[in-house]
Amino acid sequence: MTDYSTIDFSGLEALSADEVVTHSYVRDIRLPSGKTLALITLDNGRDHTRPNTLGPVTLMEYGKTLDALTERAAAGEIDAVAVTGKPYILAAGADLSKVGEIPSQAVAKKMAQLGHFVFGKMKNVGVPSFAFVNGLALGGGVEVALAADYRTIDSSTPALALPEVFLGIIPGWGGAYLLPNLIGIENALKVIVENPLKNNRTLKGQDAFDLGIADAIFGPANYLEDSLTWADGVLTGAVKVKRPNEPGKIERMVKWDVAIGIARKMLESRIGTVAKSPYAALDLLKAAKSGTPEEGFAREDDALAELIAGDQFRASIYAFDLVQKRAKRPAGAPDKALAKPVTKVGIIGAGLMASQFALLFVRRLQVPVVITDLDQARVDKGLDYIRGEIATLLSKGRISPDESNRLNALIHGTTDKAEFNDADWVIEAVFEELGVKQDVFAEIEKHVSETAVLATNTSSLSVEQIGAKLAHPERLVGFHFFNPVAVMPLVEVVNAPATDEATLSTAMVTAAKLKKNAVITRDTPGFVVNRILAKVLGEAMHAVDTGTSFEVMNRALDPFGLPMTPFELLELVGLKVGAHVLDTHHAAFPDRFFESENLHGLAEHGKIFDRDGKGKITGFDKKAVAIVTPPKGEANPMTEAEILRRVEDGLADEVHRMLDDDVVHAAEDIDLCLILGAGYPFQMGGLTPYLDRVGASERVFGDTFHHPVIRGVE
Numbered sequence: 005m006t007d008y009s010t011i012d013f014s015g016l017e018a019l020s021a022d023e024v025v026t027h028s029y030v031r032d033i034r035l036p037s038g039k040t041l042a043l044i045t046l047d048n049g050r051d052h053t054r055p056n057t058l059g060p061v062t063l064m065e066y067g068k069t070l071d072a073l074t075e076r077a078a079a080g081e082i083d084a085v086a087v088t089g090k091p092y093i094l095a096a097g098a099d100l101s102k103v104g105e106i107p108s109q110a111v112a113k114k115m116a117q118l119g120h121f122v123f124g125k126m127k128n129v130g131v132p133s134f135a136f137v138n139g140l141a142l143g144g145g146v147e148v149a150l151a152a153d154y155r156t157i158d159s160s161t162p163a164l165a166l167p168e169v170f171l172g173i174i175p176g177w178g179g180a181y182l183l184p185n186l187i188g189i190e191n192a193l194k195v196i197v198e199n200p201l202k203n204n205r206t207l208k209g210q211d212a213f214d215l216g217i218a219d220a221i222f223g224p225a226n227y228l229e230d231s232l233t234w235a236d237g238v239l240t241g242a243v244k245v246k247r248p249n250e251p252g253k254i255e256r257m258v259k260w261d262v263a264i265g266i267a268r269k270m271l272e273s274r275i276g277t278v279a280k281s282p283y284a285a286l287d288l289l290k291a292a293k294s295g296t297p298e299e300g301f302a303r304e305d306d307a308l309a310e311l312i313a314g315d316q317f318r319a320s321i322y323a324f325d326l327v328q329k330r331a332k333r334p335a336g337a338p339d340k341a342l343a344k345p346v347t348k349v350g351i352i353g354a355g356l357m358a359s360q361f362a363l364l365f366v367r368r369l370q371v372p373v374v375i376t377d378l379d380q381a382r383v384d385k386g387l388d389y390i391r392g393e394i395a396t397l398l399s400k401g402r403i404s405p406d407e408s409n410r411l412n413a414l415i416h417g418t419t420d421k422a423e424f425n426d427a428d429w430v431i432e433a434v435f436e437e438l439g440v441k442q443d444v445f446a447e448i449e450k451h452v453s454e455t456a457v458l459a460t461n462t463s464s465l466s467v468e469q470i471g472a473k474l475a476h477p478e479r480l481v482g483f484h485f486f487n488p489v490a491v492m493p494l495v496e497v498v499n500a501p502a503t504d505e506a507t508l509s510t511a512m513v514t515a516a517k518l519k520k521n522a523v524i525t526r527d528t529p530g531f532v533v534n535r536i537l538a539k540v541l542g543e544a545m546h547a548v549d550t551g552t553s554f555e556v557m558n559r560a561l562d563p564f565g566l567p568m569t570p571f572e573l574l575e576l577v578g579l580k581v582g583a584h585v586l587d588t589h590h591a592a593f594p595d596r597f598f599e600s601e602n603l604h605g606l607a608e609h610g611k612i613f614d615r616d617g618k619g620k621i622t623g624f625d626k627k628a629v630a631i632v633t634p635p636k637g638e639a640n641p642m643t644e645a646e647i648l649r650r651v652e653d654g655l656a657d658e659v660h661r662m663l664d665d666d667v668v669h670a671a672e673d674i675d676l677c678l679i680l681g682a683g684y685p686f687q688m689g690g691l692t693p694y695l696d697r698v699g700a701s702e703r704v705f706g707d708t709f710h711h712p713v714i715r716g717v718e
């Protein structure tokens with residue numbers, strides 16, 4: 005058992021020279037029964053935009069406060085202790101930028117132990133302890149509350165979460181042990197593993213109460229008074245605390261391991277096995293079934309220290325920073341003041357992509373959206389989809405009946421291009437054929453005003469060539485969404501040679517209004533995401549074309565960390581689309597990109613995998629394997645390691661060229677595109693830190709993309 009009192013934590017303050025200290029202010033409150041409750045308020049003295057955080061100095065002060073209260077409890081001066089936060093905020097957890105500066109695993113371990121040391125004092129204060137979760141509580145903020153005997157929560161709490169797994173670490177200040185023992189294993193898995201991986205989903209006050217994280221819930225109007233009265237009831241015995249989700253014997257003996265097993269399978273199929281933190285969290289949750297809190301906390305210390313010092317946490321911090329900062333202020337964005345107002349949107353094509361972004365435009369811009377296609381039947385199909393989605397949003401309570409009526413009234417479908425006359429933003433998503441797109445724009449230009457902006461959703465054609473028949477090519481910009489549009493946060497904004505500043509600015513401002521992150525790219529084949537994926541998929545197809553088995557190829561890139569295997573990705577984007585993308589890249593860069601006859605064969609055949617009734621992969625389709633397998637004697641199979649190395653080196657070369665050619669402004673933009681447009685996991689930190697870490701950058705161009713290389717410490 006760790007005796008935290010013997011550990012010297014004094015070195016840790018150095019890590020937080022500029023820590024904004026969250027102070028612990030204490031005041032005594034007389035409860036209705038006459039008992040005295042010492043209320044600690046955590047407050048960093050800043051406004052609500054700077055939540056309380058928990059750096060080493062803060063924790064040490066909180067610890068000293070609890071020491072003083074322990075003495076007062078022993079002297080009989082107080083009957084209870086409670087902790088709450090400044091208005092609407094309990095605490096947002098550790099200051100992660102500082103955690104990233106931890107120099108060694110030994111220091112990381114001390115940081116983990118400091119949390120346990122301090123929060124342990126709450127448990128041992130000698131009188132009943134309460135946490136009043138009066139608002140935002142994230143990570144360590146939740147663990148402050150879990151350390152108390154009882155909790156209440158404000159129903160207006162906007163977000164409560166243990167997001168650590170998302171950032172490559174685990175809830176290591178008590179969360180991984182205490183939460184499952186409070187709310188049961190299935191609920192704890194949701195909070196600690198599933199939600200972080202679902203785009204970092206958080207709980208509202210009511211959700212947290214329903215899961216059993218809090219024992220009582222009160223509205224914001226009299227939250228503190230109500231919590232104090234309730235606490236008084238607990239002290240006097242008038243209130244009996246019930247914990248229906250607390251795990252019983254049967255749950256521990258039967259359900260626990262089963263739930264962990266199911267979660268593990270879910271993880272393996274969704275994110276592969278490369279990301280360490282979700283699996284470390286699973287191991288801790290599994291072990292939390294039995295043993296003392298002290299044993300659980302010691303395991304948390306070890307796991308947290310190892311992860312904090314490792315590559316993946318540093319990579320996550322880098323990725324988090326990109327998404328928080330660089331994505332919000334895109335490199336090379338022109339003056340916003342140049343942007344033209346968008347008061348009516350025209351959409352050409354009512355297919356898969358067009359109908360999805362028609363919905364997005366109407367919801368986010370709240371302006372009339374007119375959609376067209378080759379004939380009325382196709383228009384109607386697109387409209388049916390959009391209206392169906394609006395109905396679903398309404399039935400789920402995501403929009404009000406008024407909003408639903410408004411959106412339906414704003415959407416209009418037609419085959420008459422004259423209805424585009426007053427549109428000031430027109431975007432096309434017709435077939436991916438140059439001639440078709442050129443003709444579509446030449447035709448629409450006859451209808452729209454002089455100043456209307458035109459946008460193309462092409463995935464890989466040249467925007468310059470698409471605009472070749474335009475009288476005003478300066479008004480055309482690439483605006484490349486990713487499927488599914490509602491989920492994928494990226495838009496590649498393609499700045500073609502003729503595109504003028506006002507058009508580019510309109511595109512950037514429009515992307516922001518759509519709540520998408522825009523990255524500006526040059527007008528080069530595949531822009532960023534498809535060029536990288538074409539490289540990966542081309543190498544993968546080349547491996548099987550030359551005789552590597554499907555099994556070997558399909559697993560070879562696992563360490564690279566993409567959320568799915570190359571073959572799964574090909575089926576997801578569609579085999580025909582995939583073949584087309586490879587052809588386009590081969591045509592542009594014949595010396596570096598493979599095309600694949602076999603992929604066309606697979607596209608004709610229609611599938612690679614066998615699947616069960618629920619769509620789950622059960623194996624490779626025999627016919628697909630036969631199509632690709634070369635005749636005996638011609639086969640020259642590769643090993644998994646050879647394929648991985650080819651892909652890594654090929655990507656290092658490609659990214660290096662992209663930067664030389666100014667396809668984007670910096671390596672960070674390529675990383676951002678992969679994270680936001682291809683689901684590349686945070687734990688990998690984007691593509692370029694990965695290529696540096698595995699040595700591909702050095703091998704290929706004798707340098708690294710990042711100086712210093714983003715990696716962990718010993």
Ligand SMILES: NC(=O)c1ccc[n+]([C@@H]2O[C@H](COP(=O)([O-])OP(=O)(O)OC[C@H]3O[C@@H](n4cnc5c(N)ncnc54)[C@H](O)[C@@H]3O)[C@@H](O)[C@H]2O)c1
Nearest residue numbers: 353354355356357358377378433434435436462463485487
């Ligand atoms: N599917 C994806 O994942 C994806 C992702 C990003 C970009 N894109 C790009 O979006 C575009 C559309 O792709 P999609 O998957 O939505 O295809 P789709 O086949 O589902 O839709 C294309 C629609 O355009 C219509 N159309 C064709 N010619 C037209 C014309 N002259 N006037 C009006 N309508 C016309 C077709 O009838 C069809 O309904 C392509 O350029 C594609 O590369 C697709």
